[in-house]
Amino acid sequence: MDLHLTVSGRHGLATQLYRQLRDAILEGRIRSGDNLPPTRELADRLKVSRNTVTAAYERLTSEGFLSARVGSGTFVRSPIAPAEQRRNALSGTGLRPLPVWDRVTVGPERPARKPAFDFRAGIPDARLFPFAAWRRLVTRELHSAENRKALYQEPSGLLRLRQAIARHVGVARSIQATAEDILITNGTQQALDLIGRVLWEPGAVVAMEDPGYPMARLLFQSQGARVHPVPLDAEGLAVDALPENAAVVYTTPSHQFPLGMPMSLARRMALLSWAERRRAAIIEDDYDSEFRFDDRPLEPLQSLDRGGRVIYVGSFSKTLLPELRVGYLIAPPSIRPALRAAKALTDWHSPLTTQAALARFMEEGLLARHVRRARKEYQSRRDRLVSAIERHLGTWAEPAPSVAGLHLCALFRDERLHADEVARAANAEGIAVYPLSRFSTAPTPPQGLVLGYGGIPVNRIDEGVRRLAAVLAATR
Ligand SMILES: Cc1ncc(COP(=O)(O)O)c(C=O)c1O
Structure with missing residues (x-):
């Protein structure tokens, strides 16, 4: 047998040899019945003492990996079946994830080179973030951490932060909530x-808007839910098209992701009474509505809800930075203890330094000030983008109405235009855009582009859209 074995150094040689032989047996590189070289021969080959080889063989024999037959040598006795050995040898491991994970591919995507015009959706402008103030607050919290005991904290989160959020959503979103x-x-x-984790069993039906947020869809599927796509019209989610058996509806009513329309008041009321009748839950994802430009915002589902059916979810990923990883949920009392327990079982609690710094950031009025500044900036980018689309892309596309957030859609007038192809060609030219189809599971998804303006300065928008028009003209 010509098995590759090496030992090095002067100590632990028998252990090194033992491990290599054991791994070779477990990985199927040597099989049951294979004859190992005699101890003297292997000792000569490895330039070690015969005792070293004997010690390794004896240990493997005592563990049942080898058997010695007087007169005929030492043989492998693998504890696992040959087919399994072969599989292990091929894959390097016997572990396989559940099939659902084969379908999950997630970002973040890093373009090969920095795009000259970055229209990716969903990213705020880090240059607007008040880093100096944040640094001061984080440093201060780290100082007070030095005098704290190293204890686990409350799973629901830091009380001061929860109080600050309750005040914030009361003012910004007219939500009546306490800490x-x-x-x-x-x-x-x-x-x-x-x-x-708290609301559904594997196999439960979760309805969500299509096009919609892929990270939500994939997460629900990974938890064993059957995700049912629900179409949209100008008023938002088509409540009439909800499946009878949905246990949960996930929706983005303030600024539909990614199409951008708000859900009308009539539709909100229809959705709430549907949920009441079906005893279903509604998840209201209010991810970017603090950046609202034109009209008065509609009441969130959460504050219209009389039946305790709505769970409101907010995030600081757009108002501040996604890398902070801070968000919150406001749930009806009936499921709060379970959610708190689920949070504790998942990761005990969110990092305390960030929570404490954010609480102070909000208490000092810095969040409100930052949102005011950023809103003005994003509004001028949104306006510039709308006029650039009308000017340069008008022949092929029209901007979908959008009064909030960090992105809008340019919908193709001609359904035969392929947004995937356009987006691919644009990306190759250094213009980063997403096709609308990326957010849909429909066999014939709406054709258009999702254009974010968080990552592009206002003075680059017109030129970016002009070049995008050139790409579109060339791909037709
Ligand atoms: C629809 C929607 N919800 C929520 C988020 C924010 O997610 P998170 O708070 O996990 O960063 C995004 C970000 O792109 C989003 O598009």
């Missing part, structure tokens, strides 16, 4: 994960 109603999470993503 007790709020649970701090690591972003929307964890809020959705906790809700799923």
Whole structure:
């Protein structure tokens, strides 16, 4: 047998040899019945003493990996079946994830080179973030951490932060909530994960808008939910098209993701009474509505709800930075203890330094000031983008109405235009855009582009859209 074995150094040689032989047996590189070289021969080959080899063989024999037959040598006795050995040898491991994970591919995507014109949706402008103030507050919290005991904290989150959020949503979103109603999470993503753990069994039907937010859809599917796509019209989610058996509806009523329309008041009322009749839950994802430009915002579902059916989810990923990983949920009292327990079981609680710094940031009025400044900036980018689309892309596309947030859609007038192809060609030219189809599971998704303006300065927008028009003209 010509098995590759090496030992090095002067100590632990028998252990090194033992491990290599054991791994070779477990990985199927040597099989049951294979004859190992005699101890003297292997000792000569490895330039070690015969005792070293004997010690390794004896240990493997005592563990049942080898058997010695007087007169005929030492043989392998593998504890696992040959087919399994072969599989292990091929894959390097016997572990396989559940099939659902084969379908999950997640970002973040890093373009090969920095795009010259970055229209990716969902990213705020980090240059607007008040880093100096944040640094001061984090440093201060770290100083006070030095004098604290190293204890686990309250799973629902720091009380001061929950109080600050209750005040904030009261003013900004007309939501009546107290600190007790709020649970701090690591972003929307964890809020959705906790809700799923608490509310549904594998196989439950979760209805969500299509096109919609892929990170929510994939998360629900990974938890064993059957996700049912629901179409949209100008008023938002088509309540008439909800499946009878849905246990939960996930929706983005303030600024539909990604199409941008708000859900009309009539539709909100229809959705609430549907949920009441079906005893279903509604997850209201209010991810970017603090950046609202034109009209007065409609009441959130949460504040219209009389039946305790709505779980409101908010995030600081757009108002501040996604990397902070801070979000929150406001749940009806009936599921609060379970959500708190789920949070504790998942990760005990969110990092305290960030929570404490954010509480102070809000108490000092810095969040409100930052949102005011950023809103003005994003509004001028949104206006510039709308006029650039009308000017340069008007032949092929029209901007979908959008009064909030950090992105809008340019919908193709001709359904035969392929947004995937356009987006691919644009990306190759250094213009980062997403096709609308990326957010849909429909066999014939709406054709258009999702254009974010968080990552592009106002004075680059017109030129970016002009170049995008050139790409569109060339791909037709
Ligand atoms: C619809 C929607 N919800 C929520 C979020 C924010 O998620 P998180 O708070 O996990 O960063 C995003 C970010 O792109 C989003 O598009």
